[in-house]
Amino acid sequence: EADIYQTPRYLVIGTGKKITLECSQTMGHDKMYWYQQDPGMELHLIHYSYGVNSTEKGDLSSESTVSRIRTEHFPLTLESARPSHTSQYLCASSDPLGARSSSYEQYFGPGTRLTVT
Amino acid sequence: AQSVTQPDIHITVSEGASLELRCNYSYGATPYLFWYVQSPGQGLQLLLKYFSGDTLVQGIKGFEAEFKRSQSSFNLRKPSVHWSDAAEYFCAVGPPDSGYALNFGKGTSLLVTP
Numbered sequence: 068e069a070d071i072y073q074t075p076r077y078l079v080i081g082t083g084k085k086i087t088l089e090c091s092q093t094m095g096h097d098k099m100y101w102y103q104q105d106p107g108m109e110l111h112l113i114h115y116s117y118g119v120n121s122t123e124k125g126d127l128s129s130e131s132t133v134s135r136i137r138t139e140h141f142p143l144t145l146e147s148a149r150p151s152h153t154s155q156y157l158c159a160s161s162d163p164l165g166a167r168s169s170s171y172e173q174y175f176g177p178g179t180r181l182t183v184t
Numbered sequence: 185a186q187s188v189t190q191p192d193i194h195i196t197v198s199e200g201a202s203l204e205l206r207c208n209y210s211y212g213a214t215p216y217l218f219w220y221v222q223s224p225g226q227g228l229q230l231l232l233k234y235f236s237g238d239t240l241v242q243g244i245k246g247f248e249a250e251f252k253r254s255q256s257s258f259n260l261r262k263p264s265v266h267w268s269d270a271a272e273y274f275c276a277v278g279p280p281d282s283g284y285a286l287n288f289g290k291g292t293s294l295l296v297t298p
Contacts, residue, residue, distance in 0.1 A: 107291070108291075112285050112286075157227055157228065173228075176227050
C-alpha cells in the first residue's frame with residue numbers, strides 16, 4: 068500500500084502570495100514527481116527528482132520551484148501566485164528497487180487543488 | 185513525436201454492461217503501459233500495468249487490458265460495470281528511454297447509468 072501525502076488538499080489564495088505545496092512519502096522512494104492537471108486535460112510533468120539534491124524541470128514550463136533536501140519530502144513553491152496558476156497539482160513517487168521495469172510504476176498523492184483569485 | 189491518445193473523452197454505459205476504453209500510443213519501441221483511475225477529488229490509482237510477457241493483463245476491480253503491438257493499442261475492458269466505476273481513466277506510457285517519466289493521455293470520463 069502506497070503512502071504519499073499532500074497538503075493542503077484545497078487552497079484559495081490571492082494574487083502575489085507565496086505558497087508552498089507539501090508532498091511527503093513514507094515508502095523511501097528515490098524518485099518523486101510533480102504533475103499539473105487541468106480539467107479535461109492530461110497530466111503534465113512540471114518537476115521531478117531522482118533523489119536528494121536532485122531536481123529537474125519537466126515537459127511543461129512552470130514558474131514554480133522545487134527542492135529535495137530529504138528523501139521523503141518534495142515541496143513545490145510558487146513565489147508569487149497568479150490566476151494562471153489555478154490548477155490541480157499531483158505529487159507522485161516511484162520505487163527504484165527491484166526490476167528496472169517496476170521503477171516506472173508511480174504512486175500518487177490525493178492532489179492539491181489551487182485557486183488563485 | 186511521442187504521444188498517447190485516448191479517443192473517447194466521455195463514455196456512458198449502463199450498470200451491468202460491458203466496457204472498453206481505448207488507448208493508442210505512438211513510440212519508436214514498445215513502451216511500458218499503464219491504466220490509472222481517478223475518482224473526483226482524488227489522486228490517481230493504478231489499475232494495471234504491462235511490461236512484457238502475456239499481452240492480456242489483469243488488474244484490480246475486475247479490469248483487464250490487452251496489449252496489441254500491431255495496433256499500438258492498450259485497451260481497458262471490464263465485463264460488467266458497477267456504478268462505483270464512474271471516474272476518470274488515464275492511459276499512460278513509460279518509454280524505456282524517457283528517464284522514467286510517464287506520458288499520460290487526456291483521459292476518458294466514464295458515466296454509469298442505472
